[in-house]
Amino acid sequence: MDAVVRLQEAIGAELLRCTLLGAPPLHVLGRYEVEGFLGRGASGLVVSARDLRLDRPVALKLSIIDDQDVDLSEARALAKVDHPNVVRVHDADMMLGTLQGQPWRLRVLVMQRTDGITLRSWLNVEERSTDEILEVFRGAGRGLAAAHDKHIVHRDFKPDNVLVRDDGVPQVLDFGFALAASSTRSASEGRRTLVAGTEVYMAPEALNGMASARADQYAFAISLSEALTGKIERPLFWRPGNVPRFVWRALRRATRSNPLRRYDSMAQLLERLERPRRWPPWAMLAVILMVGGAYGARGTHVDWASMLGAVTLDADAGQERAPDLAPSAPSPVLPDAALPLVPTPEALTSDAAAPDEPAPELLEVAPGLPEEVLPPPLATGCVPLSTPGERRVRATSVQSGMHGCYLIDLAVDPDGCASVTRIQKTGSSSDLHCWRGAVQEGVDVSSSRSAEGLVVTTTVGPRSYRFAMRSDRNGRLDGTFTSEISGRSGAAADVDHGTLEEVQ
Amino acid sequence: MSRETILNTLIEAEWPKLRRFFRTKVPDADVLDLVQNTMLAFVGGKLRDPQKARAYLWGIARLQVLKHYEKHRRGSEPFDSKIHTAMDLGPSISSRLDRRDKLVRGLQELPVEHQMAFELRYCEELSLEEVAVALGVSLATAKRYIAAAQAKLQDVFGSDPADMRVAYLRS
Numbered sequence: 320m321d322a323v324v325r326l327q328e329a330i331g332a333e334l335l336r337c338t339l340l341g342a343p344p345l346h347v348l349g350r351y352e353v354e355g356f357l358g359r360g361a362s363g364l365v366v367s368a369r370d371l372r373l374d375r376p377v378a379l380k381l382s383i384i385d386d387q388d389v390d391l392s393e394a395r396a397l398a399k400v401d402h403p404n405v406v407r408v409h410d411a412d413m414m415l416g417t418l419q420g421q422p423w424r425l426r427v428l429v430m431q432r433t434d435g436i437t438l439r440s441w442l443n444v445e446e447r448s449t450d451e452i453l454e455v456f457r458g459a460g461r462g463l464a465a466a467h468d469k470h471i472v473h474r475d476f477k478p479d480n481v482l483v484r485d486d487g488v489p490q491v492l493d494f495g496f497a498l499a500a501s502s503t504r505s506a507s508e509g510r511r512t513l514v515a516g517t518e519v520y521m522a523p524e525a526l527n528g529m530a531s532a533r534a535d536q537y538a539f540a541i542s543l544s545e546a547l548t549g550k551i552e553r554p555l556f557w558r559p560g561n562v563p564r565f566v567w568r569a570l571r572r573a574t575r576s577n578p579l580r581r582y583d584s585m586a587q588l589l590e591r592l593e594r595p596r597r598w599p600p601w602a603m604l605a606v607i608l609m610v611g612g613a614y615g616a617r618g619t620h621v622d623w624a625s626m627l628g629a630v631t632l633d634a635d636a637g638q639e640r641a642p643d644l645a646p647s648a649p650s651p652v653l654p655d656a657a658l659p660l661v662p663t664p665e666a667l668t669s670d671a672a673a674p675d676e677p678a679p680e681l682l683e684v685a686p687g688l689p690e691e692v693l694p695p696p697l698a699t700g701c702v703p704l705s706t707p708g709e710r711r712v713r714a715t716s717v718q719s720g721m722h723g724c725y726l727i728d729l730a731v732d733p734d735g736c737a738s739v740t741r742i743q744k745t746g747s748s749s750d751l752h753c754w755r756g757a758v759q760e761g762v763d764v765s766s767s768r769s770a771e772g773l774v775v776t777t778t779v780g781p782r783s784y785r786f787a788m789r790s791d792r793n794g795r796l797d798g799t800f801t802s803e804i805s806g807r808s809g810a811a812a813d814v815d816h817g818t819l820e821e822v823q
Numbered sequence: 824m825s826r827e828t829i830l831n832t833l834i835e836a837e838w839p840k841l842r843r844f845f846r847t848k849v850p851d852a853d854v855l856d857l858v859q860n861t862m863l864a865f866v867g868g869k870l871r872d873p874q875k876a877r878a879y880l881w882g883i884a885r886l887q888v889l890k891h892y893e894k895h896r897r898g899s900e901p902f903d904s905k906i907h908t909a910m911d912l913g914p915s916i917s918s919r920l921d922r923r924d925k926l927v928r929g930l931q932e933l934p935v936e937h938q939m940a941f942e943l944r945y946c947e948e949l950s951l952e953e954v955a956v957a958l959g960v961s962l963a964t965a966k967r968y969i970a971a972a973q974a975k976l977q978d979v980f981g982s983d984p985a986d987m988r989v990a991y992l993r994s
Contacts, residue, residue: 321993328839331855335834338859340827355855359921367852436918444918479923 322383326425327356327364329418346371347427348414351379357432360479360493367432370409377409380428380493384413394428397494400469404462406482406490407431430492438481438489442546449547449561455481455489456543457589462491463539464585467532474530476538477520478546519551523576524705529731533578536585540573565595577794579703579735700768701736702790704729711754712788714800716817722748724756727775727786727796739766739775742784772798778805786819796821826866833862833880840947841884843994847930847942848888848909850919857887878956881943885957888935892916904935926990929979933972940965941972945984946991 334353336342345353351368358365363382370377394411401407410429415422436444438455447455459481463473473480473494480493518526522537545551547562555574558567569591573581582588707730714723728741742764746756761777761784768774771787778784783805788798798819803812841861845854864883870876892902897913909931910917922928930938936958943949943957944965955965973984980987 324993328842331842331858332834332838334855335838335859335862336831339830339834339862356851358851440918444914 323359323361323364326381326383326418326423327359329421329423330364330366331356333418347379347381347416348412351377351429353379362493363426370429376432378430378432380430382426382428384424384426394426397466397469397471400466400471400494402462402465403488404458404490405465405494406433406492433482433484433490435482435484435490438478438483438542438546441483442478447546449563449566452543452546453566453592455483455487456539456546457592458489459491460539460585460589460592462489463535464589466491466494467535467585472530472532473535473538474525475520476535476542478542522578524578527706529705531578532584533581536573536581536588537578539585540570540588544570544574563594566592576705577703578705700770700772700774701734702729702773702788702796703735703794704731704737704790705735707731710796711822712786712796712819713753713822714786714817714819716815718815718817722753724753726758736768737773737790739764739773742775742777742779742786744779781805782815788819829866830862833865837862837880843991844881844884844939844942844947845888846921846994847927847938848920848935849891850916851921852919853891857884857891861887875953875956877949878953881947881949881953881957882959885939888939892935906934908932908934909938924990924994926976926980926987927994929976930991932979933975936960937968937972937975940968941976942991944969945973946988 330345330353333342333345334355337344347353347368350370350372352371354367354369356364357367357378363380366379366381368377368379369375394408398408398411408428408430410427412427412429413425414427415424417423438459441447441455442452463476466473471494473491475493476491480491482490482492484490520538520541522534524531525534525537541551541553543566544555547566548559553574554576555567555571558564569582569588572591573588575581582591708728710727710729712725712727714725715721716723724745724747726741726743726745727739729737730740732738742761744759744761746753759779761779764775764777766773766775769787772789773787775786775788776784781804782802784800784802786798786800788796791797796819799816800819801814801816803814807813838858841858842854845857849857861880861884864887865880868879868883870879889904892904892912895912895916896902897915902912909920920931922931930942933941940954940958943954944951949957951962951965951969954969955962958965958968960968976987977983
């Protein structure tokens with residue numbers, strides 16, 4: 320039987336003996352008097368208790384551990400997160416106790432006790448509007464962000480792990496607990512203790528044991544998409560009618576398979592989940608006309624200072640100067656007070672001139688500008704990789720048109736970039752099956768990075784090779800190669816070169 | 824037998840079963856209270872026929888559930904346990920039920936009397952007669968409840984009662 324169920328039965332029996340037979344109360348860590356049960360999860364049991372020292376109600380999360388030296392540092396770090404959207408942790412400790420003659424080794428997490436229901440229940444109780452759902456998820460997201468600031472990763476975010484208090488405030492529960500509780504087991508064993516169905520929220524790289532803040536972002540976005548659409552769908556594609564465009568866009572980016580293509584942080588994702596600010600229609604028209612005038616008069620070069628009715632903030636006086644429109648641009652009369660502030664180049668670069676309100680996103684106003692924010696620049700030669708493994712790459716000679724087939728083993732460096740650990744040649748197009756020819760092992764495999772991308776050199780048989788690869792937007796490898804007969808020069812080297820592409 | 828001995832026996836032997844029974848019908852936080860009330864009522868009551876002790880105990884448990892529903896549900900419509908399911912109880916109860924397990928969800932979507940009849944017969948392995956006594960109905964009615972529950976669960980769960988029992992005992 321499940322150990323957690325056995326623990327619940329053991330504790331329950333003690334509690335019944337206490338209330339029905341006058342047995343002494345059940346104490347944990349010599350300080351907390353257990354009163355009853357609050358809930359049960361796959362990894363542990365939550366009981367209600369009273370802190371006898373401070374005379375206040377608490378919730379104790381009890382997890383069964385079987386290892387002697389479990390690292391409590393994660394749990395202790397969590398105790399330092401002080402944010403309204405994260406359930407407050409008062410203490411974390413380990414205890415060895417006996418119940419009904421059986422020894423139990425438990426990790427105890429002492430948390431604040433509040434009344435509320437899980438986010439999942441909250442969603443099921445009543446039909447919730449899109450705005451209500453967004454508001455609750457934003458709160459939970461802020462909790463996640465606060466923990467990420469303290470370098471704590473949740474690893475198991477889902478609607479069952481968010482408590483919606485009676486006053487409507489969402490609180491994220493069970494932080495890093497999956498990690499803390501299973502830190503001494505292998506990653507796969509840790510997964511076995513998860514409730515079946517948790518995996519549906521996990522990012523692809525997290526399923527392989529690489530949890531990170533971006534994996535939490537993924538789980539958050541999947542949970543929000545489930546709350547809005549009623550189902551879990553990967554990848555997110557067709558936007559349902561009830562989901563606003565700006566939300567769907569944000570969720571799509573946050574659920575990309577490649578973690579490096581998601582947002583940099585929860586904070587960034589949350590920003591994108593705020594409704595875009597809208598200018599009043601006449602102001603938008605005015606700006607478009609003015610920008611249009613700029614384009615007309617000067618081609619594609621836009622001189623903001625003179626064009627966009629440069630409303631500058633006089634840094635010293637904090638006063639608005641009257642708009643100074645270029646004569647060629649049509650000039651509708653705009654009441655000064657209502658004109659939205661548009662940053663000049665100076666305002667953009669100097670902090671002193673920063674307006675009180677953030678400048679409206681110019682992307683929303685000017686048609687034709689790319690809507691997608693470009694992913695952050697990658698380190699030189701970095702081929703981003705989340706899952707190590709073997710790839711099939713076909714080399715095509717520019718001269719002869721012949722193919723060579725290679726199996727390349729990729730490993731993931733600490734910075735999330737690929738490096739090559741092994742290359743094997745499995746055949747060439749003269750073989751009946753390019754992938755099933757006699758395998759030749761590449762020797763002296765050397766993997767490095769340069770401006771050309773991921774560069775690998777190796778010797779296979781008589782030839783030495785140099786591959787330079789990048790990944791395309793779908794994560795597939797492509798690049799170029801050169802090869803020559805080792806140790807020879809000039810015509811005798813029989814130099815070859817061509818292209819590389821990954822095949823499935 | 825002294826009161827203490829009876830209570831001890833109940834705690835040892837019946838607490839795990841009562842826990843499972845209440846857990847599929849009321850929120851986790853309320854289970855222990857209902858178990859306590861059931862045990863106190865049992866020792867405090869007048870059991871005429873010791874052979875019927877089991878049926879008597881489960882009869883009390885059933886009444887505890889119905890009392891709990893009456894006390895905590897919000898809603899103007901009267902609750903009829905022969906027709907309504909645990910999910911019809913209104914959010915103060917239904918939103919706090921643990922619905923993560925597939926079998927438990929299936930059980931919670933049965934009319935409450937059917938749910939109890941099925942669980943007592945196939946999960947706690949009471950005899951048909953005992954089930955009838957516990958629910959306060961005729962043998963024929965008890966049979967009807969159980970068959971209806973089984974048919975609906977088989978539709979949803981797709982396996983036979985023995986498998987469902989295994990899943991239930993793990994809950």
